[in-house]
Structures are given as structure tokens and as C-alpha cells.
Amino acid sequence: MPKMKTKSSCKKRFKITASGKVKTAQxxxxxxxxxxxxxxxxxxxxxxxxxEPDAKIIKSMMPYAR
Structure with missing residues (x-):
């Protein structure tokens, strides 16, 4: 099975915290x-x-984020 792709725009704009929340700039x-x-x-x-609803969308675009 091929690797899943991470959206480039998401990896530039968002980080996943240790508790699983999505961190972003204001x-x-x-x-x-x-x-x-x-x-x-x-x-x-x-x-x-x-x-949480927005974070769910972003996490789907970042499959390898913790």
C-alpha cells in the first residue's frame, strides 16, 4: 500500500500538541x-x-501527525 500524503498547506500552518489538539496562529x-x-x-x-470540529478536518489531512 502506498504512503499517504500530508497536505503541504497543513504542515506549514498547523502543529499537533502532545495532547492531540491542533495549534495554529491567531x-x-x-x-x-x-x-x-x-x-x-x-x-x-x-x-x-x-x-474540535475544525481540528478533526485538519487531522484528516495530516495522517502521520501524532
Missing amino acids: AGKQHGMIKRTNKFIRNARGTTTLS
């Missing part, structure tokens, strides 16, 4: 920072984890 910070509030920018620092 959305909405690439451009348009002038119109964002300081509170939004502050709260969108760092990384976040995806919700």
Missing part, C-alpha cells in the same frame, strides 16, 4: 492593523488551538 493579523482595536491586537498575540 487569525486576522496579516494586514489592516490600523482599523483593529488595541484590545484585538493584544488578544490575538501568540497561538491558539482549533475547535
Whole structure:
């Protein structure tokens, strides 16, 4: 049986944590920072984890992730 392929876009954007959650960067910070509030920018620092329904989709595209 051939190897299963990992989606290249997923391996660049997501990581799987040790507990099996999907870690990703905060959305909405690439451009348009002038119109964002300081509170939004502050709260969108760092990384976040995806919700379970979204994580299920991503995990299906990353068959060899833990």
C-alpha cells in the first residue's frame, strides 16, 4: 500500500500538541492593523488551538501527525 500524503498547506500552518489538539496562529493579523482595536491586537498575540470540529478536518489531512 502506498504512503499517504500530508497536505503541504497543513504542515506549514498547523502543529499537533502532545495532547492531540491542533495549534495554529491567531487569525486576522496579516494586514489592516490600523482599523483593529488595541484590545484585538493584544488578544490575538501568540497561538491558539482549533475547535474540535475544525481540528478533526485538519487531522484528516495530516495522517502521520501524532
